[in-house]
Every structure is written in structure tokens, then in C-alpha cells.
Amino acid sequence: MKNEHYLELDYLKGIGIILVILGHSFFFTGFDLVNKERYFGYYYIFNFIYSFHMPLFFIVAGFLSNKEYGIKYFYISKIKRLLIPYIFINIIDYIPRHLFSSFVNNSSNSLVRVIFYSGVATWFVYTLFMIFLIFPVLDKYIFKKDKYYIFLYFLLIINMLNLEIFNVNIFTLNRIVFYLTYFYFGYILKNYYEKIKQNKCFNNGLLYVVLSIFSIFFLYKYSENNITKVIYPFIGFMLCLKFSLSLKRYKNIKFLEFCGKNSLIFYLLEPFFAAIYRVGLVKVIDLKNHYIIVILFFSLKLISIYISAIIINKIKILSFLFGNKKKI
Template sequence: MKKRLDWLDAGKGLGMLLVMMGHADIPEYLKTYIYTFHMPLFFFLSGYLFKIEKYPNLKVFLIKRTKSLVLPYLCFSLVAYLWFLVVYYYGKVDYHDNLFTPLIGTFIDIRKSNWTVHSGALWFVACLFCTELFFYLISKIGRTNKKISFLLILLSVIGCIYNKMGGQPLPWSIDVAMISVGFYGIGYFYKEYREKLERFINFKTFIFFLLVNTAAGYFNYVLTGDRVDFYNSSLGNILLFYMAAFSGIGAFMIGIKRIKRSQALQYIGKNSIIYLALHQKIIFFLISLVMQKYVLDNVDLVDIPVIKGLLYTFTAAFVLVPAVYIINHYLPFMLGKIGREKSRDVHMNIS
């Protein structure tokens, strides 16, 4: 079982590096490309891991997923809030609302607001919980693949209509979950039909997907003027959005299965929730302070956005290794684990 999932852990690891790079100061064209598929990719991989037989009823589902997703979300949100208080005390954050607002906002979780000014990328974990809940209910109601597919499309359409009507972010990113559940479902079905689909995994198909992704992402940006961004409720042209997302996922899947085993990528993938939770608001902030004081004035090369973005990304990946060790061995409850038992399921896609 472990060998069969190595590619998936590596894929999540590479995907997480793309997420981190997307949060760094990189050129707009590169960020636009990454955003065409990197969030849909994570929902797709999460769907691949979902096993409906593990949840005989809604009560069992809610208990298990609360433990593995909601509890880590709350724990890391508390860490983010405490860090927010520290940077606020030292005048390093522009914030003028009540200091208790972000703490309460952790439970409300409305992205792009003062409720979540502290939490950064953690919106994804709450959204993933809602996405999985939607998919669980759809799978129980639909029962057959055809009915499940119909309900997934229906909910995705509703989500896109709400988005295009200027719908404001909903608590726990329910508005995004209505769209992301489609990618989650595709990941679930891919697992079922992977033997048939993997006949098409070859270099020509990779190039085809890559070209479609690049073209669709480019025209979507040119026609609408906005890059795809789930956090900012931006999809652009719906048809081009889905073309870029699915082709990007397809190219990524073919590419990651051709990469030789990478322990570094697998390590990041297995601990992706820690990297997601801590890199943006905490580690990037600390790297920025060090860069401004000791590096930027002395090394002109770092002024190049691509170099700077890569430096932030890989420095954060390395710096977070001690945090991963400490959390896994001494604070396992933050990951929804009781005790210090070791498990490969230490990541945001526990299923």
C-alpha cells in the first residue's frame, strides 16, 4: 500500500511547493499559471483518497473528519492567532479592529475579512471539510455513479452561478466547496477507473494537456483580466477555467508519475497540513525580516522576483522541518492524532 501511494505523497509535496510559491512574490504571469490548477489539484488528490466504506453513516463521518480536519484547523488557527497578537504588539501588521475579532472569526471563517486576517491559507482546510461533507452526502443520496455524477455537476453549476452573481464568501468557504466538490468527485472516480485511464499516460498526452492548460489559462486571463483564485472568488470564464483546471491536473498527474521517487517531496506531502498552516503568515514573515536586514541590500540577484520566490519557497520548506518533527512527535493532537503513534496519514488529506 505504501509504494502505491508514494506518487501521491510526492504529488502533494510538489503541489504544496506550488502553493507556497504562489504565496511568494513572483511574477504575475507565473502566479497566474500556478493558480490555473493548483487548488483544483488538491481537491482532486483528496477525492482520490476518499473511501466511502470507512463511513457507514453521517455520525461516523462527522466524528472522524472533525478529528482529522476540524481539530487541526482549530489548533493551527489558534497558533496563527497567537502569532498575530505578537506581530500586532510589535506594530508589524496593519489592523485596527477589535483584537478578539480574529479569534471569534476562527469559528466563523469568512475568508477575505477581519474575521480571518490571521489565518492565511487555513481557509482551505475548512473548505476541504465542507467539500468532503458535500461529497459524502451526494454519494449517499446518489448511490450510483451516474446519479452521483449528476449531483456533482448540479452542485458545481449552483456554485458557479453563485460565484458569477457576485456571491460573497460564505462561512467555511461553502461557496468554494460547491465548486471544488466537482474536482473532489473526479479524483474519487479516477481511482475507480485508473487502470483504463492510465493507458493514456504518455508523453504526447502530457504535452497535449500542458498546451491546453497554458492556452486556456492565458485566454481566461486575457479575456477577463483576472487570474483564477478561489480565495478571492475569481474564476474568470467558467469554460476556460474548467479546461485549464482539468488539463493542468492531467498534465500534473502524468508528470508526477514519471518523476523518480523523491523522499523530499513525499515528506512535504505527508506533512502538507503543517506546511500549509505555517508557511504564509509565520515563516514567510520571518524570512522577510531576515532578507530585509541581511540579504536584500547586499545581493542584487535576490531582487529578481523569480529568484526571490524560489528562495522564499525552499527556505520555508527547509525551515519547517523542525516544526514538523516537534508537532508529529510531541503535539500529535494538533493533527487529530491521539498519542505518539506513527502514521503515514499525517497530512490534510487523511481518509
């Protein structure tokens, strides 16, 4: 049975990966742009992006995982889609990180770190793969049971309590516990998605206003406790989902669709271009205006990654190594 394609999810991932690139553009400028006292505007935008942009991808992953599958095909597909790109990009990352250690912020990327601690800049791929390793068990014995929602409450509570017992870095167990909450929420959302889209309250423009006002207030308190950190991603996701559905309703935006479909490539390439342009803009050209640096840093990275993704899609072996679903 052919799986249904959701164009709005491509838009959603496109928005998410653009926010990742923008969020990273506030780093490494030498201006400490996420300092609340000195640059409140940057601080606010940064917190807004970081409050939900990565949970968004786990929600989408959980949503798309709610389907029938064979165990063998499931694991093979995840190895191709996640594990091979993870290994490949960390091999590529190792060489320049050690040869040009003076130009990077972290020169350490040992084999131990790659195997047990998700590498330097690939934690998302590693954590998602680890969730998929245990997914069939969770799916059979928890997700598909009658009182499946109790597990979601359990995850919400333990993350709000921030229990020390779950604060374990090896195999990114701490991240698995946190992001499994959003993965599972996406899984459950799939069951009610069509009804939600047809609901008058969801389609009412007033919901935009309510969510926006609530998010502004909530974000101001975002970093003050674990409750806001756990809840806020749901608000950011709903705002982006409504926006994505609006875009789907009125226009077919190829750029955003391409970014979404190739979001993994964008994620894997971003640290390399970030290092290149950081050195160029800050150390070589020595720009002093932080507005110009942020704009150039963001736009140059986005354009370069976009062009690179087009090239990668045209070369089968590269497409395979970056996790695209193309056969060699």
C-alpha cells in the same frame, strides 16, 4: 479491509504543497511581482500555480474518500485530521498576530472569523472540513446513484455562470460550491483510475505536449472569464498526475513523498515562516534584488517547514495537534 496506498498521490500532494510555498513567495516582497505589465514572467508563473494548485488537493481528497466507511469513524477521523489542527493553529496564530500587528498584513483574526469565516490563513482546512460534514449525505443520495455524473455537470455549470446566489462568504459556502466540483471529480476518478493508468493514450508522451501547449494558450486567457478558471484546474491536475506517475515509475523520491504525506503540516506552518522571512528579508535586511528575494523566500520557507515537520512527527502531542495519524 486495508486501504490501498497510492505513492503517486503522495508525490502529487508534494508537488502541490511546494507550489503553494512557491506561489506565496511572490507576495509581500514590495516589488508587486504579480503585475502583468512590469513582471510578466512572475505573473505567468503565479497564474499557472494558482490556476490549479488548491483544486489539486480537493481532487485527491475526493479520490481518497471513495471507499467504504462507518459514519462514526468517518466523523471522528475528520475531527482529528482537520478540526483539531484548525482550532490549534488559529489559537497559536492569534497571539503573534495581535502582539506584532505592525509586521503582519492582517491583524484581525477574531473568534467570529474563525467560526464563521475560516480564519485568516486556514481557509483550505475549514472548507474541506465543511465538505466532509455534508459528504455522507451527498455520498448516499447523489454520488452512489446511477446518474451521478449529472451532479458534476451541475457544479461545472453553476461555477461557470458564477451565480450571485452562491456567492456567500459565511461558512465559506462560495468556496464549498466551487471546490466541491473538484472533490467530486476526484471521487469519480477513483472508479476509472486503474483503466486510465493502463490506457495507451494516457501513457503516450504526446499527451504531455498537447496538455502543455493547451495549458500555455489557456493560461494566457486564464483570468479573463469564469469558464477558463473552472476548466484549467483539470489540465494542471492531469499534467501533475502524469509527472507523479513518471516519478513513481523510475525513482522512489523520499523528499517529495515526505512533503506529500505532511502537506497539511506544510500548509499550516507556511504563513508563520512567511511572516518571519518577509520581515527579515524585506524590512530588516532590506534586499533590493527581487530575484534573490524570491529564491531566498521560497528556499528558506521550504527548508524550515521541512525540518519543523520532521520534529513534529517525532513529538506525539504535536503530531496529533497537526492532524497526523499517530496515536498518543
